[in-house]
Amino acid sequence: MTSHAAIVAAETTTAPGGNPTPSVEQSESAYQQIGSSMPILADASNARQANSGQSLDAAKRGPEWMARFGCPVWCVMDHAGTDGEPGWHQGLPAEAIAPTPFCDADPGGDSAVVLAARVTQVNQDPKVFGVETRLWVDVDCETLELDVAQTDVFIARLETFLPQLRALRAQLAEASKDDVPENTEAKAAWLAAPAKAVAK
Numbered sequence: 001m002t003s004h005a006a007i008v009a010a011e012t013t014t015a016p017g018g019n020p021t022p023s024v025e026q027s028e029s030a031y032q033q034i035g036s037s038m039p040i041l042a043d044a045s046n047a048r049q050a051n052s053g054q055s056l057d058a059a060k061r062g063p064e065w066m067a068r069f070g071c072p073v074w075c076v077m078d079h080a081g082t083d084g085e086p087g088w089h090q091g092l093p094a095e096a097i098a099p100t101p102f103c104d105a106d107p108g109g110d111s112a113v114v115l116a117a118r119v120t121q122v123n124q125d126p127k128v129f130g131v132e133t134r135l136w137v138d139v140d141c142e143t144l145e146l147d148v149a150q151t152d153v154f155i156a157r158l159e160t161f162l163p164q165l166r167a168l169r170a171q172l173a174e175a176s177k178d179d180v181p182e183n184t185e186a187k188a189a190w191l192a193a194p195a196k197a198v199a200k
């Protein structure tokens with residue numbers, strides 16, 4: 001009932017609309033508390049909001065909004081708009097973005113999000129289904145749902161990965177020293193006579 005697949009299905013099929021405009025007078029104190037405890041995420045959120053128009057967090061929307069949709073203060077979902085019904089909530093994301101699109105992406109495509117994570121809470125009908133809060137980590141089309149202990153393990157493994165990545169960077173720098181660009185004339189000749197090239 002609260003599986004990731006079910007939640008995603010709900011997300012893509014519900015867009016209630018018609019709700020009154022939420023109150024924006026508010027509990028800045030709760031927002032400031034969140035912002036000061038997660039400055040890196042707050043900075044990332046500002047950048048995302050500038051790029052995508054992502055909604056405000058629940059603390060900034062105010063207590064009326066939070067009561068109506070059951071939001072924790074850190075939820076940034078627009079339950080009255082495109083993000084669908086209440087019952088699950090997501091916070092600010094962290095993302096690792098590649099410097100280039102994936103190899104099989106369309107030319108001129110966006111840079112690839114290699115790894116993305118955000119806290120997600122499912123609290124629909126808590127007396128029946130309880131409340132479950134996890135870190136959802138998206139890797140390509142797959143999602144991990146981690147508790148705190150599992151997140152610690154994941155962080156430790158990423159911290160092990162980074163020195164390995166730096167070592168590979170050094171290996172790449174050495175191994176690519178003698179790379180040469182393609183010869184455009186020779187390539188054109190090769191393409192003009194593919195059968196001959198293959199026969200060689």
Ligand SMILES: [Zn+2]
Binds near residue numbers: 069077089090
């Ligand atoms: Zn929410």
